[in-house]
Amino acid sequence: MANAEQADGGRAQTADAVGRLKAFLGTEMAMSHVYQPVMIRTILQGGGAATRRQIAAAFLVADLSQLEYYENVVGRYPGPVLRRRGIVDHERGVYRLAAGLQRMDEWQRAELVALCDAKVAEYVSRRQATVWSHRAANADPVPGTLRWQVISRARGRCEACGVSSEVRALEVDHIVPRSQGGSNDLSNLQALCSLCNVQKLDRDSTDFHAAHAEVALRADGCPVCAAVDVDDEGALALVVRFPDGPAVAPRRHGARWLDLWQPEVNALRRVESAAGFAPDVAMSSKMVAAGPHDLGHLVLRHSL
Secondary structure, eight states: OHHHHHHHHHHHHHHHHHHHHHHIIIIIOOOSSSHHHHHHHHHHHTTSOOOHHHHHHHHHHHOHHHHHHHHHHHHHTHHHHHHHTTSEEEETTEEEEOGGGTTOOHHHHHHHHHHHHHHHHHHHHHHGGGGGHHHHTTOOOOOHHHHHHHHHHTTTBOTTTOOBTTTSOEEEEESSOGGGTOOOOGGGEEEEEHHHHHHSOTTOOOOHHHHHHHHHOOOTTOHHHHHOOTTOTTOOEEEEEETTEEEEEESSTTOOGGGOOHHHHHHHHHHHHHHTOOTTSOEEEEEEOSSTTOOOEEEEEEOO
16 A cells, blocks of 8 residues: 555656756757757657766767768768769768669678778777867857847858858857867957858868958948948948939948958949940049048949
């Protein structure tokens, strides 16, 4: 009788604890990342316990940016090398053993897997901590609140290529890399998609956020800035209607012709063509100032 009552009491306590966990997961958990539910799921799937490494491995599986990083690694190095060696074939994102290796038996497969394991262990033993130093040097130990500020400031888009976070995962990048002494200060952080972040070298300290800030800057009293369509974030050039005729101008205020970036020059050419300006017509340029101390806004006029 006592044992039955103890069992009933234990079941009741378990039901109560499960209910509290459901309530926490359902409505009480404040999420700045996927870490909490992934950790709980990993412990649940482990029968009630999981090591720190097992939980960290689960984070890696859930981290889309890490998966995209290594998808790019596969495509850049081991995939092409193994294809040239006749070891694998690749079609529509799937790698398969080459035709000559397709009919191996399980013993042969196990022997080759063991050989792969041995080569990995040998390499790791020889290189120790330097095996993954290319990732550790620029790891992203940015606090969650600061990370959110960076992503929010970028409006959920890569500050290099402009892709949305809904299309490709965004990462917080250090403008001056950590390997070169870069800090976690907000001024040294920018939002890059996983592809741009992979392709950005440690030697590169391009500040895409500052470039976007320059383009977004508006000068009070400037007729060109007043004509900018603020909803068209991707437009780097525009047509401006003046009383004496139309002109084209870069979106960025204060940039002279020699200061223009190549994308701005390309945008000006596209806008000129769309506006019907003949490419062989003479062009003149001047800076339209918003005031006595203003650098001015570059305006390009075509002789009609």
